[in-house]
Amino acid sequence: MSPQSSNPSEGHSFEVPANASRAPCPALNALANHGYISRDGRNLSFFELLGALSYVYNLSYPLALLVTVAGFITCGKIQFGDASIPTGAQSELSEKLSKPSALSSSIDILHSLPAYIPRVTLDLASLSKRGFFKIAHNASLVHPRDVESISPHPGLVALFIATACRNKQNSASLVSIARFHAARLKSQPIDSAHEKAARGECALAFLVLRGRHPEEDPSYISPSRAKMSSRARGSPEMEETKVNRKLALDRFELHGIIPAERMEQWFGEERLPDGWWPDSEEGSPGVRPIKTISLIQAASAAYVVGQVVDQVVLTSTRKSKPMDTPVSKHSMSWL
Numbered sequence: 261m262s263p264q265s266s267n268p269s270e271g272h273s274f275e276v277p278a279n280a281s282r283a284p285c286p287a288l289n290a291l292a293n294h295g296y297i298s299r300d301g302r303n304l305s306f307f308e309l310l311g312a313l314s315y316v317y318n319l320s321y322p323l324a325l326l327v328t329v330a331g332f333i334t335c336g337k338i339q340f341g342d343a344s345i346p347t348g349a350q351s352e353l354s355e356k357l358s359k360p361s362a363l364s365s366s367i368d369i370l371h372s373l374p375a376y377i378p379r380v381t382l383d384l385a386s387l388s389k390r391g392f393f394k395i396a397h398n399a400s401l402v403h404p405r406d407v408e409s410i411s412p413h414p415g416l417v418a419l420f421i422a423t424a425c426r427n428k429q430n431s432a433s434l435v436s437i438a439r440f441h442a443a444r445l446k447s448q449p450i451d452s453a454h455e456k457a458a459r460g461e462c463a464l465a466f467l468v469l470r471g472r473h474p475e476e477d478p479s480y481i482s483p484s485r486a487k488m489s490s491r492a493r494g495s496p497e498m499e500e501t502k503v504n505r506k507l508a509l510d511r512f513e514l515h516g517i518i519p520a521e522r523m524e525q526w527f528g529e530e531r532l533p534d535g536w537w538p539d540s541e542e543g544s545p546g547v548r549p550i551k552t553i554s555l556i557q558a559a560s561a562a563y564v565v566g567q568v569v570d571q572v573v574l575t576s577t578r579k580s581k582p583m584d585t586p587v588s589k590h591s592m593s594w595l
Contacts, residue, residue, distance in 0.1 A: 268315075268537045272296060282410045282530075283384035284403045285461075287468065289530040291316060292384060301384035303339070306332055309382065316532070317468050318548055323555040327464075330457075334395050335386040338378050385410055397454035399444045401437075401462070402527050417528040421520050431517035434466045434509070434561060438568035445569060456562070459569070463561030467553045469526060469533070470516030512560035522547065 272294040281301035282289050288309075292301045296312040306328060313324040387395055388410050402416045403409040423440050424432035441462050450458070509515055522533040538546035 274531045275299065281383045281385040283387040284400060284409050285384075285387060286402075286412070286526050286530045287313075287317065287464070288384055288387070290526065290532050293531055303381040303383065305379070305381060316548070318550075318552050320552050320554045323553060323558055326555065330395065331387060332380055332382055334393055335389060336380045336382050337386070338380055340378055392451070392453070395454075395457060397450050397458055398448050399441060399450050399455070399458045401441065401444070401465070405448060412528055412530065414528070417524070420527065421523045425518075425520040425523065429517055430520045432466075432520070432523060433517055434463070434470075434514050434564060435568055437462050437466055438565040439572060441565065442569040442572035446572065455569075459562040459565040460558065462565045463558050464553075465526075466514075466516070466518065467558060467561055468549065469518045469522055469547070509564065512557065512564065514557075514561050514564060 274293055275295070276293050277299050280292065280299065282292065283301070288297075289301075291297045291309075291312045292299055294316075296316050297304055297308055309331070310321075310324050310328045313319050313327060314321055319327070398405040400409070401420050402412040404413050404416065420440055421432075423443075424436040426436070441458060445455070449455075525531055525533045533547050535544055536547045538544060538548070
């Protein structure tokens, strides 16, 4: 079935085949579990993955292209044959070439040639491979360290949700996700290249899953909230507001929240959250982002994640230093 159906969810129920290939990535696993890419997660073509990322998560083509290229360059494999070639095409070609009459069947031969053309494919499980030139790293939000994990760790999922959603709304914001990521880094730092990849993962997860209305975000700075009396300026809520103002979340349109239930469905169960697609009959706009997520917006969100990480590291460093050790003003410049 083409993904461009008038009913996007038709034919895409949640199913996980036995012995399926899966990645340490809820976004890709959800695509496979719902059949937007091959359900077994094997021999994925470049354009199959590119199209599914753009269609299901409403990523811009440049952003979807970047994600797809990164996966194929680091973990793709070269193989011969094409999924559309009928079984036995190679043996038929050999038989025709072995007979003089093969010259009169040139059209049939040309139809069989794609079976001998190399192509690059991707198995989802290959994304769990470790190494400097691989994507997997030790700062995953819900996967254990130092192992080739292809399924979320229940304990980490529970810890992530409980930590990131520790507020009255029981929901996660970009800043709370970034702080959990920073806490993971404190116990085991990773190299710069993988840290940039991890920041991008946090950013994309937030942009894909966040709520639609800024006023639902506990970090949203409304005009009335910005004029809070001086008596409230020492409260945790006001401190959170100050941090978010400095991170320029308004400028990058990075407000929004992710309910804990939605986090569990995506990170824990690796499926599209309930009500993902718009439902005209029920008048529901759906969870899927209305506005296309651009490469610039994703980069901006990743930048904010980086600033939160730097803040946590700086705070930790200051606490570990003697009180008379000065802190460089340059290290605080992002504030």
